Amino acid sequence: MIRVTLKDLLGRKLRLLLTSLAVVMGVAMVSGTFVLTDTINAGFHAIFAVAYTNSNAVVTGKAVFGGSADAPSFPASTLTRIEKLPGVAAAAGGVEAAAQFVGANGKVVAHGGAPGLGFSVDPDGDQRFNPLKLVAGSWPSSSDEVAMDANTADSLHVRVGDRVGVIVSGGSEHRYTLSGVADYGNSTSLGGATIAIFDLATAQKLFDKPGELDEIDVAAKPGVSNAKLLSQIQSVLPPHTQVRTGQQQTQASVNNFGSILSIVRYVLLAFGGIALFVGSFVIANTLSITVAQRAREFATLRTMGASSRQVRWAVVLEGFVTGLFASTIGLFVGLGLAKGLEALFRAAGVTVPVTALVFATRTVIVSLAAGTIVTLVASLWPALRATRVPPIAAVREGAVLPPSRLARFGPAVALVVCALALALLCIGGFVDALATGVRFLFAGVGVLGLFVGVAMVAPSIARPLAFVLGWPATRIGGVAGSLARSNAMRNPARTASTAAALMIGLALVTAVAVLAQGLRASVVGSVTSEFRGDYVLTSENGFTPTSISSADALRKAGVATVVAGERAGDGRAFGQTIQVAGLDPGLSSLLLLRWKHGTNASMATLGRDGAIIDTGFAKSHHLVVGSPIELETPAGRTIKLTVSAVFSPPEAEDPLGTVSISSRTFDSLYANPQNVFALIATPGGVSTANTARLNKVLSSFPDAKIQTEHQFINSQEQGVNGILDLLYILLGLSIIVSLFGIVNTLVLTVFERTRELGMLRAVGMTRRQTRRMIRHEAVVTALLGATLGIPIGVGLAALFGHVLKGIPFSVPWGTIVVFVLAAILVGLLAAIFPARRASRLNILNALQYE
Amino acid sequence: MNAAGAVVSAVDLTRRFGEGDTAVEALRGVSLEIEPAELTAVMGPSGSGKSTLMHILAGLDKPTSGTVTIAGESITSMDDNALTHLRRKHIGFVFQFYNLLPMLTAEENIKLPLSVAGQKVDQAWFDELTTKVGLADRLKHRPAELSGGQQQRVAVARSLVAKPTVVFADEPTGNLDTKSSAEILALLRDMTAAYGQTIVMVTHDPRAAAVAARIVYLLDGRIVLDSRGASEAEILKTMNELDTLAPT
Secondary structure, three states: OHHHHHHHHHOOOOHHHHHHHHHHHHHHHHHHHHHHHHHHHHHHHHHHHHHHHOOEEEEEEEEOOHHHHHHHOOOOOHHHHHHOOOOOOEEEEEEEEEEEEOOOOOOOOOOOOOEEEEEOOOOOOOOOOOOOOEEEEOOOOOOOOOEEEEHHHHHHOOOOOOEEEEEEEEOOEEEEEEEEEEEEEOEOOOOEEEEEEEEEEHHHHOOOOOOOEEEEEEEOOOOHHHHHHHHHHOOOOOOEEEEEEEEHHHHHHHHHHHHHHHHHHHHHHHHHHHHHHHHHHHHHHHHHHHHHHOOOHHHHHHHOOHHHHHHHHHHHHHHHHHHHHHHHHHHHHHHHHHHHHHHHHHHHOOOOOOOOOOOOOOHHHHHHHHHHHHHHHHHHHHHHHHOOOOHHHHOOOOOOOOOOOOOOHHHHHHHHHHHHHHHHHHHHOOOOOOOHHHHHHHHHHHHHHHHHHHHHHHHHHHHHHHHHOHHHHHHHHHHHHHHHHHHHHHHHHHHHHHHHHHHHHHHHHHHHHHHHHHHHHHHHHHHHHEOOOOOOEEEOOOOOEEHHHHHHHHHHHOOOOOEEEEEEEEEEEEEEEEEEEEEEHHHHHHHHOOOOOOOHHHHHOOOOEEEEEEHHHHOOOOOOOOOOOEEEEOOOOEEEEEEEEEOOOOOOOOOOOOOOOOOHHHHHHHOOOEEEEEEOOOOOOOOOOHHHHHHHHHHHHOOOOEEEEHHHHHHHHHHHHHHHHHHHHHHHHHHHHHHOOOOHHHHHHHHHHHHHHHHHOOEEEEEHOOOOOOOOHHHHHHHHHHHHHHHHHHHHHHHHHHHOOOOOOOOOHHHHHHHHHHHHHHHHHHHHHHHHHHHOOOOOHHHOOO | OOOOOOOOEEEEEEEEOHHHHEEEEEEEEEEEEEEEOOOOEEEOOOOHHHHHHHHHHOOOOOOOEEEEEOOEEEOOOHHHHHHHHEEEEEEHEOOOOOOOOOOOOOOHHHHHHHOOOOOOOOHHHHHHHHOOOOOOOHHHHHHHHHOHHHHHHHHHHHHOOOOOEEEEEOOOOOOOOOHHHHHHHHHHHHHHHHHHHHHEEEEEEHHHHOOOOOEEEEEOEEEEEEEEEEHHHHHHHHHHHHHHHHOO
C-alpha cells in the first residue's frame, strides 16, 4: 500500500510540484534566515576571535546597567597596576571611539552603513594584542599621524605619506599624515568598517579620554592559569570595570551583536512562519481537491480490500512525502535566499561581515521539520475526507463525497472559532493591565485564529460574494465571463479556501500599510506641530548623533538667531531604565509642547538640578513638581534632581526624554555628549541665503547636515517608507505562495472539467474565450481574497495601532486601491498556466475523456 | 464454504432510494442463490435494478430490508472493517471502466488486492493467471499503454489473483468493442470451467449473457425469470417479452 501511494505520487509529477511550491517558499525563508544569521554570527565571531587571540585576560569598563556601548572608561593607572602583578607577562591598554575619514568630496567615508571606528596603538609597545597587522608604512607615532585599514586606503586612493581628513565623534575635520596601512587579522577590513588608528596619547586627547583607557589586554606568564590571572587582576581593578578571559570577551562581544541579530532572526522567521501558514492553507485545499478527484481511485482500492484506515494513511503518507520533498528543496532554495537577503541588507545599507555560508545541522532539522509538519497537519483534513469515500464510488459516475457527520456543525464551529479569535484579539488590544508581551501573544494567536475562522466561514459567503465580485466579469468577458462567475460559484468551499490563502497575505500587507500610514501621519503631525525652528541640524545619516561642536560653530558664527540642541542618553531612576534628554535652553522657543505643569519656558530654566518629566512617568511614580528624583548614568554617576515641570508627550514621537535635564547638567554627567538634533532659527526664516550661510559654517563638519523643517519631515517619512518596503517584500512571499494556491486550484479544476471544456469547445467556444473564462475565474477568486483580507487588515491595524499607542488610525485609500489591483494581477498571473492548458485541450480527447 | 450450497444468497431484498414522493423502489423483494463454480448473468433493461442488486450482493450498498450471506457469513449487518476483510478474502471485482490505477504497471495492478491485504504473491498462480489472460508480455506496461480489451484482461486477472470466493463483474463488456468483448467473455467462462470460479455478471448485453450458465432476468426491481443458459437469440426474445412475464 505504501508502494502504491508513493508510485501514485511520483506518477503525478506536476501535482507534486505544484503542491510542493506552497511549502518550498516558507521553508526556504526559514532555512535562509538560519543560514544568513548563522553566517553573520560566524563572521562576527571570527572578527572578535582575532582581536583576542593573544589575550588571556581582557579588562573593560562595566556599565551599571545597559549594554557595553555605555561602558565607562577607566583610569590608565590600572594598566600600571596590572603590569606589576606576578602572573602577568605583558599588558597593553587602548582607547576607542567613533572616528570617520573624510573623502575627496568632503563627505565621510562609510561602506554600506558600517561604522567608522577609532583605535589607539602604542607604536613602540608590544603588538601581540594588536589584531591589526601593518602592510605598509609604520604605526602612527605623533599627534600629526594616523594609520588606516587597507580597504579604506583603497577606496580613498591614498598612500603612506598622503594627508587625510578625520573627524571624531562627528566633530570638525582635522588632517593627518597617513603613517601606515594595516590589515585586520587576515582580512583587509573589519566587515566594511573604516578604522582610524592613532597613537595612544593622541587618541586619548582626540577621544576626550585623557588619562583613561577603554580596554586592557593581558597575557599570562607561562604556567599561570587563567583563573589565577583573573583573580590577581580582580584584586587591583577600580570600580565599574570587569575582567574576562579572551574567549569570554570574544563571546561577550559576539553576544552584543547577537542580540540584534536574534531580533533580525526572529522577525525573518516570523515571516517564514506566515508563509508556511499560508502554505498550509494551499496544501489543505490542493489535497482536498485531489482527494475529491481521486474518489474513484480510493473507492477502487476499497473494493480491492483496502481498509478506510489504509486510505487515510495513504493520503497522510502522501502529505508526509510531499512535505519532505518540498522541505528538502526549500532547504536549498534557502541557501540561495540567504545570499539574496544578504544583498537586501546590503542594499538597505547594513554591511555584514561574511565568511563562508554556515549550514548548521539545526538549520537542516528545523527547516525539514517545519515544512514536513506543516504539510502533514494540512493533509489531515483531506485524509479524513478520503476516509469517507465509500467503496461504491468505484462504480458510480461523479460520485460525491458524503458530508461528514460533523458537517452540519461546520458553520457553528466556524463562528465559535471567529468569536474566540476576536475575544483573544480584544484581550490583547484593550486589556491594558497585561504586559505588552502577553498582549502581543494574545493578539498574535487571535490573528491566526481569525484567519482560520474566517477561512471556515468563507464557504458560506463565497457564493453571494462571488456573484457580486463576478459581475464585472460578466460585463467585460461576455459568455466567458458569465461562465467564469458560475464556475467560481459552483464549488464555494473550494473557491473560498483558495481565496483564504490570498486573504491572509493581503490582510497582513494591508495592516502594515495602514499602520505605516498612521506612523507617517503621526511623524509628520508631531514634527509640524512641535518644531518651531527653521532648520534642523542632524548627522549625515540622520539617526546617529552629531557633534555639539557643529552647533557651537553655528552659534559662534552668528548666522542664526537661536541654535538649540538636544542630547539623549540612558538613565536609571526608581529602578527603571529611562530615556534622558539634555536640553539647550533655546529649545524653549523652538519646541512647542503641551504642559501639565509648567510652560515652554520651563525648558530654559532647568538650572543645575531641574527636571522635566512626562505625565506617564509622573503617574507611575507619583511625582509632582518639587518631587526629588535620583538619576543614575550607565557609568555609575548619580545626581539628585527636582521635578520642575510635567509635560504631556504627544501620542507618537516623544520629542523629549522621560526625564529631561539641562544640557549643561547632561554634559557634566555623560562622557562624550552629542546632539541627536539641533533646531535652528534664522533671521527671516528659511531662505536660500540662510541655507548657504549655514552650510558654509558647517563645511568643516563633514558629518553635519542642515535640512529645512520640510526636508526633515520628508527624510523622517523616508525612514518609515524604507521599513515599509522591507515588510512588503517579506510579506510578498506569502502572496506568492497564495498565487501558487490559485494556480493549483485552477489546474486541478481544468483537469476535473476536461469533459465540460471539451463540450464548450465543441459547441463553438474559441481558445481565447476558454482562456478568458479561466482568467476571469482566477480574478474573481483573487478579488474574493481581497474582499475578505483587506477589511481584516484594516481592522487589525486599528487594533494594533491601539496596542502600540501613538499610532493614529489612518487608512491609505490609494494604497488599498493598489492592493485590489495587485490582487487582480495575482489572479491574472495565476491564470496564465491553467488557461493555456485549458485552451489546448484536444476537443475529441476531452469529450472521450473518462 | 459449503461446496454443495449457495455461495451467495440473498433473501427478500428491497432497496429504496430517496424519501417521500421522489422515493424510488429499486428492488422490491429479491431472493436469489448463486451456485458455486458457475457464471451467473443478471440481465435486465436500464433501471431494472440489476446494478443495485449486484452492489448489495457485493456489500457495496446496504439493502433497505433483507439479508445477504456470502460464504456463510451475513454481510448486511457488517461494519466497514468486517466488510473490508470480507472483500479481501471472498470478493473480486471487474468494472465496466476497468478502474485500474493509472500510475501502476499491469503487474502491480494485478497484485494490488494482495498488496493492500499485505499478503504474499503466489508466483506460480500469478504466472498461470497472466498467461491465461494473455498478458504475460504486457506486465510492465501502464494502463495508458494498453488497449481497452487488454486493460479489462488486467482487471479480470486482478479480480482472480487472491482466489476469491466470488467475482462480481459489472457490465464487463460495456466499454469494449465486439472483438474484445468476445475475448473477455470467453475468459470469464474459462475461469469457471478451469478453476471452478463463481462469477456474477451484471449486463444488459444479450451476447454477454449468452456465455452464462444461468441467467436471472430483472424488471422493475423483481426477478421475473431465472433460466439455465440460452443462446443470444433466445435471450433477445426473452428480453423483448420481459413485460409479459412481469407479475401483475
